[in-house]
Amino acid sequence: MKRILKWIFRIVLILFILAFLFVFVAYWRSTNDCDRLSATQGNTMKAIVYCDYGLANLKFTDVEKPSPTDDQLLVKVHAASVNPLDWHFIEGTPKIMRAMGVGLRKPKDTRLGVDFAGTVEAVGKNVTQFKPGDEVFGGRDGAFAEYVCPRADRAVTLKPANITFEQAASVNIAGITALQAVRDKGKVQPGQKVLINGASGGVGTFAVQIAKLFGAEVTGVCSTRNLEMVRSLGADHVIDYTKEDFAKGAERYDVILDNVPNHSLSECRRVLTPEGKYVMIGGGGPNDNRWIGPFGRVIQTLVVGPFVSQKMGMMMAELKKSDLTILGDMMQSGKVKPVIDRTYKLSELPEAIRYLEEGHARGKVVITVE
Numbered sequence: 001m002k003r004i005l006k007w008i009f010r011i012v013l014i015l016f017i018l019a020f021l022f023v024f025v026a027y028w029r030s031t032n033d034c035d036r037l038s039a040t041q042g043n044t045m046k047a048i049v050y051c052d053y054g055l056a057n058l059k060f061t062d063v064e065k066p067s068p069t070d071d072q073l074l075v076k077v078h079a080a081s082v083n084p085l086d087w088h089f090i091e092g093t094p095k096i097m098r099a100m101g102v103g104l105r106k107p108k109d110t111r112l113g114v115d116f117a118g119t120v121e122a123v124g125k126n127v128t129q130f131k132p133g134d135e136v137f138g139g140r141d142g143a144f145a146e147y148v149c150p151r152a153d154r155a156v157t158l159k160p161a162n163i164t165f166e167q168a169a170s171v172n173i174a175g176i177t178a179l180q181a182v183r184d185k186g187k188v189q190p191g192q193k194v195l196i197n198g199a200s201g202g203v204g205t206f207a208v209q210i211a212k213l214f215g216a217e218v219t220g221v222c223s224t225r226n227l228e229m230v231r232s233l234g235a236d237h238v239i240d241y242t243k244e245d246f247a248k249g250a251e252r253y254d255v256i257l258d259n260v261p262n263h264s265l266s267e268c269r270r271v272l273t274p275e276g277k278y279v280m281i282g283g284g285g286p287n288d289n290r291w292i293g294p295f296g297r298v299i300q301t302l303v304v305g306p307f308v309s310q311k312m313g314m315m316m317a318e319l320k321k322s323d324l325t326i327l328g329d330m331m332q333s334g335k336v337k338p339v340i341d342r343t344y345k346l347s348e349l350p351e352a353i354r355y356l357e358e359g360h361a362r363g364k365v366v367i368t369v370e
């Protein structure tokens with residue numbers, strides 16, 4: 001018995017040392033293309049680049065202008081928008097993300113931004129749906145730049161003529177998240193009571209309008225200064241979280257869309273109908289759970305789900321061309337209007353991110369690229 005225990009101890013020790021060495025080597029080998037970054041003269045563009053984690057390490061610099069492949073478009077970006085996703089990448093938090101392929105010591109991908117709107121300058125030889133001069137919007141990594149090259153069959157679609165580039169740039173992540181939360185996760189039906197926690201932010205302002213379009217009776221939760229704005233988007237009821245806690249109220253909701261996970265799951269369940277649906281969207285601010293971020297709550301949701309009558313779920317938005325087109329149609333018909341809080345220049349991106357990190361944006365924060 002003693003010999004068996006000794007061997008088990010040795011094996012565990014060896015595995016531990018190997019795991020430690022593996023992480024150590026992986027950490028120091030973790031690098032990016034910053035040493036090799038150079039732009040061919042005459043073929044450059046301005047872009048935001050970061051070689052190390054942290055807001056202080058963002059650089060507004062010249063990089064190589066991309067060329068579209070056969071299936072891509074070359075889009076001159078006029079506006080981009082900022083999302084909490086961007087500060088997750090900039091800060092490298094939650095830190096578990098770094099081990100999940102984002103880069104242990106340094107960010108692997110040195111370019112930032114996703115949402116863009118702009119004009120097509122050129123198309124690859126296989127592209128038939130778009131032509132030079134088309135005004136488009138969508139999502140593509142590296143959108144904080146003068147040019148992006150989205151694939152024509154991915155998240156890019158024509159911009160409705162009645163909305164500005166700034167409005168169009170604010171749609172991709174926030175609008176698609178709101179649409180998929182209402183339609184696919186919440187499965188909102190006409191007449192249902194829907195509570196949107198965090199109704200005045202990027203996702204919330206779209207979610208209020210889309211839930212109303214789906215015929216719901218909408219309650220928006222926000223702070224005092226945003227009550228009127230959320231009401232003007234169509235919310236039937238507003239709750240000022242500085243004065244009232246929705247989780248302690250008498251009302252019961254068929255669907256809760258949770259952008260701000262500041263209530264426990266049991267508090268949320270208390271105000272859900274017995275068959276109600278809880279949709280976890282938001283994962284908290286940059287300083288909440290810096291190691292595992294929202295993953296603890298995700299696991300909690302998965303564990304609790306099978307044992308309760310209500311449907312407890314989380315969502316990861318999927319950037320789809322078809323949903324962008326639906327959002328484009330909603331905007332063209334005037335049924336959904338993006339809400340823009342502040343506008344910054346591309347060179348001012350650090351200030352825009354700092355503002356978003358405070359967690360009190362009123363609608364979307366937009367970057368103009370000229």
Ligand SMILES: NC(=O)c1ccc[n+]([C@@H]2O[C@H](COP(=O)([O-])OP(=O)(O)OC[C@H]3O[C@@H](n4cnc5c(N)ncnc54)[C@H](OP(=O)(O)O)[C@@H]3O)[C@@H](O)[C@H]2O)c1
Pocket residue numbers: 083084085173174177197198199200201202203204221222223224226241259260262280281282283284285315316317356359360361362363364
């Ligand atoms: N799951 C996904 O696929 C997905 C996709 C997109 C975004 N997200 C996540 O969803 C969350 C929201 O994104 P966002 O773009 O809407 O962020 P955002 O624009 O930064 O929204 C912040 C909003 O939260 C509100 N807020 C802050 N504290 C609050 C509280 N205690 N109660 C109610 N509202 C409060 C603020 O309103 P006041 O100023 O009135 O306080 C502000 O309007 C983020 O965590 C983001 O990471 C997830």
